[in-house]
Amino acid sequence: MSDGRVLEARVLNTDYLRWDRTRSKHNWPPAAEALFMYMTFLAWSALRREGQIADSMTWEQFSEESCEQVELDRQEAELNGTSGVDPTLEGVGLT
Secondary structure, eight states: OTTSOOOOOOOOHHHHHHHHHHHHHHTOOOGGGSHHHHHHHHHHHHHHHTTSSOTTOOHHHIIIIIOOOOOOOHHHHHHTTOOOOOOOOOOOOOO
16 A cells, blocks of 8 residues: 555455446446456455445545555466466576
8 A cells, every 4th residue: 555554355255246336337348358457446345345444435546546556366366267377487497
């Protein structure tokens, strides 16, 4: 967060449903086409639900002012089909 806090939240079905409803209402692209928007929205929804950020913090305030980085753990990304390519390079062997 912009104030230096590092927050963790568990994304639940209610957060996914909130994404689906909001995406449809605002004609946003699907998650696969707007991955960072999707991840940031899920973080905002989960953090608000858990009371880690003020309920009055809007999506716009969170995404444009307060949130500096969002990461999904690998298991979460695999479950929701948004996992990317692993950027870790394989070691080169010598013979």
